[in-house]
Amino acid sequence: MKEVIRLENVFKIYINGKTELRALNGVDFSVKEGDFIAIMGASGSGKSTMLHICGLLDKPTKGDVYFEGIRATRLSDSQIAEIRNKKIGFVFQQFNLIPHLSALENVYLPKLFSGTENNEEGEVYKLLKSVGLEGKENRRPNELSGGEQQRVAIARALMNNPDIIMADEPTGNLDSKTGKQIMEILNNLHKNFRKTILIVTHDPQIAKCAERVISIKDGRIIKDHNTAKTYLWRK
Amino acid sequence: MKLKLLKFAFENLKARKLRSWLTIIGVIIGIASVVTFMLIGSGLQSSIKEQFEKIGADIILIYPGKGMTGVMGAASADKFYQKDVDLIKKVRGVEKAGGMIYKIAKVEFRKETEYTFVIGMPDEIVISDFGVSIEHGRELQKNDKYSSVVGYEIYNANFFDKPVKVGNDISIQGKSFNVVGSASKIGSRQDDTQIYIPIKIAKEIFNEQGYSYIMAKSKEGLNPENVASEIKEELRKERNLKRGEEDFTVQTYRQLLETFSNILGIVQMVFIGIAAISLIVGGIGIMNTMYTSVVERTRQIGTMKAIGAKNFDILAIFVFESGIIGLVGGVIGAVLGVLAGKAVQFASAIGGYELLKISVDMNVIILGLVFAFVVGIISGLAPAIQASKLNPVQALRYE
Numbered sequence: 137m138k139e140v141i142r143l144e145n146v147f148k149i150y151i152n153g154k155t156e157l158r159a160l161n162g163v164d165f166s167v168k169e170g171d172f173i174a175i176m177g178a179s180g181s182g183k184s185t186m187l188h189i190c191g192l193l194d195k196p197t198k199g200d201v202y203f204e205g206i207r208a209t210r211l212s213d214s215q216i217a218e219i220r221n222k223k224i225g226f227v228f229q230q231f232n233l234i235p236h237l238s239a240l241e242n243v244y245l246p247k248l249f250s251g252t253e254n255n256e257e258g259e260v261y262k263l264l265k266s267v268g269l270e271g272k273e274n275r276r277p278n279e280l281s282g283g284e285q286q287r288v289a290i291a292r293a294l295m296n297n298p299d300i301i302m303a304d305e306p307t308g309n310l311d312s313k314t315g316k317q318i319m320e321i322l323n324n325l326h327k328n329f330r331k332t333i334l335i336v337t338h339d340p341q342i343a344k345c346a347e348r349v350i351s352i353k354d355g356r357i358i359k360d361h362n363t364a365k366t367y368l369w370r371k
Numbered sequence: 372m373k374l375k376l377l378k379f380a381f382e383n384l385k386a387r388k389l390r391s392w393l394t395i396i397g398v399i400i401g402i403a404s405v406v407t408f409m410l411i412g413s414g415l416q417s418s419i420k421e422q423f424e425k426i427g428a429d430i431i432l433i434y435p436g437k438g439m440t441g442v443m444g445a446a447s448a449d450k451f452y453q454k455d456v457d458l459i460k461k462v463r464g465v466e467k468a469g470g471m472i473y474k475i476a477k478v479e480f481r482k483e484t485e486y487t488f489v490i491g492m493p494d495e496i497v498i499s500d501f502g503v504s505i506e507h508g509r510e511l512q513k514n515d516k517y518s519s520v521v522g523y524e525i526y527n528a529n530f531f532d533k534p535v536k537v538g539n540d541i542s543i544q545g546k547s548f549n550v551v552g553s554a555s556k557i558g559s560r561q562d563d564t565q566i567y568i569p570i571k572i573a574k575e576i577f578n579e580q581g582y583s584y585i586m587a588k589s590k591e592g593l594n595p596e597n598v599a600s601e602i603k604e605e606l607r608k609e610r611n612l613k614r615g616e617e618d619f620t621v622q623t624y625r626q627l628l629e630t631f632s633n634i635l636g637i638v639q640m641v642f643i644g645i646a647a648i649s650l651i652v653g654g655i656g657i658m659n660t661m662y663t664s665v666v667e668r669t670r671q672i673g674t675m676k677a678i679g680a681k682n683f684d685i686l687a688i689f690v691f692e693s694g695i696i697g698l699v700g701g702v703i704g705a706v707l708g709v710l711a712g713k714a715v716q717f718a719s720a721i722g723g724y725e726l727l728k729i730s731v732d733m734n735v736i737i738l739g740l741v742f743a744f745v746v747g748i749i750s751g752l753a754p755a756i757q758a759s760k761l762n763p764v765q766a767l768r769y770e
C-alpha cells in the first residue's frame with residue numbers, strides 16, 4: 137500500500153511563559169492508503185495535535201511531515217491550504233458549521249475555496265442524500281439536531297472528494313446511538329469508497345471500528361496495534 | 372478571482388444586519404456631508420460666475436480699508452471725497468467714475484416701516500452699469516431729486532405687504548420720494564430690496580460729505596486690471612502713502628469676484644474637511660465592527676482554513692465585507708447628499724437667495740462613491756489581515 141502521510145521525529149512544543157509543553161515528543165508515524173486509524177489517548181496526551189499535524193493544519197516545531205512523498209514542512213501556506221482543500225476532509229467534535237448558512241451552502245464551502253467552482257448543486261444534493269439528509273438541504277445548523285449537523289460536516293468534508301478523512305472526536309458531542317450512526321457513515325466511506333480515515337477518540341467503542349489503533353501518552357506513541365480487535369482484547 | 376466569496380461576504384453581513392446597518396449609517400453621514408458641501412460649494416461658485424457674467428467686466432470698485440473688510444466696512448466708513456473722485460476721473464483709461472453712498476435707512480410705505488440698504492447713485496453711473504436692467508419705469512436721471520428706483524422684491528410685494536409701483540411715493544429717512552422705476556431680479560434678497568436714489572439727495576438725508584465707495588468704468592478695449600492699478604497708484608501718491616500701506620482697495624469686478632470665490636473656496640474646504648472627519652469616524656466604525664467580527668468568527672475562520680481556505684481567501688472575504696459596507700454607505704450617502712443640497716437650494720430660495728443652484732455633478736457623486744469604497748477597504752484591511760493570519764489550530768480551539 138502507498139504511504140500517504142509520514143511523520144519523522146516530530147516535536148510540537150508550546151512555550152507558555154517559563155513552562156514548556158511537549159504536545160508531541162518525537163513521533164514517528166505513517167499512514168498508508170486505505171488505512172482506518174484511531175488515535176487514542178487521554179486528554180492532553182497530544183492526540184489532537186498529532187491529527188492536526190497529519191492533516192497539515194499545524195506545523196511541527198521540529199521534525200518533518202511528508203504528504204504523498206512531498207515534504208510538506210517545506211511548502212508555502214497556500215500550497216498547504218490547497219492540499220487541505222483537495223486531499224483532506226476534516227470533521228470536528230463541534231461540527232463547526234457556519235451558523236448563518238444552510239446545510240447546502242455549508243457543504244458547498246470547500247468548493248468556494250478551491251477556485252474550480254462551476255455550479256455543482258446537484259453534487260451537493262447527492263452528498264447530503266448520501267448522509268441521510270435528503271429534504272433538509274435548506275435548513276440552517278440551528279434547525280438541525282447534533283447528529284444531523286455532524287452529517288452536514290461529513291458531507292462538507294467529502295465535497296472535494298478527498299482521499300483522506302480526518303475526524304477529531306466526531307462523536308464527542310453526540311449521544312451513543314447517534315455516535316454509532318456517524319461511525320457507520322465513516323465505516324461505509326472506508327469500506328465502500330476506500331477513503332483513508334484518521335480518527336481521534338478516547339472512546340474504545342469508537343476505536344473498535346478502526347483497523348489500527350495508536351495509543352499516545354505524553355506526546356509519544358506508546359502502542360501501535362495493527363488491529364483494533366487485538367488491542368481491545370488485550371485490554 | 373473567486374467571485375462567490377463576494378456573495379459569501381454579503382451573506383456574512385446579512386447575518387448581522389443591525390450591526391452592519393449601524394456601521395453603514397456612520398459612512399452615510401460622512402459621505403452625505405462631503406457630497407452636500409461639495410455640491411453647495413460648486414453651486415455657489417457657479418452662481419458667482421453667473422453674477423460676473425451679468426455685470427460688466429469693466430467696472431472698477433474703490434473702497435476704504437484693505438481687502439474684503441472694505442466691502443462690508445463701506446457701509447459705515449466714509450473715507451472718500453469729491454477730490455478723490457475727480458482724481459480718479461483723470462486717470463488714464465477711466466471712462467467715467469462716481470462716488471456712491473451705501474447705507475441702511477428707515478423706509479416707510481403706507482404706514483409700514485422697514486429698514487433696508489439705500490444706494491446713492493452718482494450722475495455718472497446708471498443702474499444698468501451693474502448688469503441690472505430696469506424692468507419698469509426708467510433709470511435715475513441727472514435732474515432727479517427726490518426720485519427713487521426700487522429693487523425687484525419691493526416692486527413685487529415681497530418687502531412691504533403691498534407692491535411699490537412706479538408713481539407711488541415712499542418715505543426714506545422721513546423724506547418722501549417718488550418711485551420712477553424698478554430694477555430686475557438680481558437673485559439675492561439683500562440686493563433685491565435695495566433702493567437707488569440720487570447721490571446729492573443721499574448726502575443730504577444721511578448728512579454725509581463723503582462717499583462709501585467709488586465706482587469707475589474703464590474705457591473699452593483696455594484691460595480693466597491695468598486701469599485699476601493705475602488708479603491705485605495715483606490715489607496712493609496723492610495720499611502720500613508707501614506702496615503696500617494703502618488705506619483703500621482698488622479692485623475690478625473680476626478681482627472682487629475672484630476674492631469672493633477664493634474665500635468661498637477656503638470656507639468650502641473647511642466644511643469639506645469637517646465632513647471628511649465624520650467620514651474618518653465612519654471608517655473607524657467599520658474598523659471596529661470588523662475587528663469585533665474577526666474575534667467573533669475566530670472559529671469559523673479556523674474551520675474555513677481547515678477546509679482549504681487560503682490566507683488570501685480569508686483576507687478577501689473580510690475586505691469584501693468592509694468594502695460592501697463602504698459602498699452601500701456611499702450610495703445612500705450620495706443620494707442623501709444630493710437631496711440635502713437640493714434642500715439647501717430650496718431653503719435659500721425661500722430666504723430670497725435664488726442664485727444658488729445645485730446641479731447634480733456626476734464627478735462629485737462618483738468621487739463620493741470611490742471615496743466610500745476606499746474608506747471601507749482601508750478600514751477593513753487591518754482586521755482582514757489579522758483574520759487571514761490566524762493560526763488555524765488556535766482559531767479552532769477559540770471558545
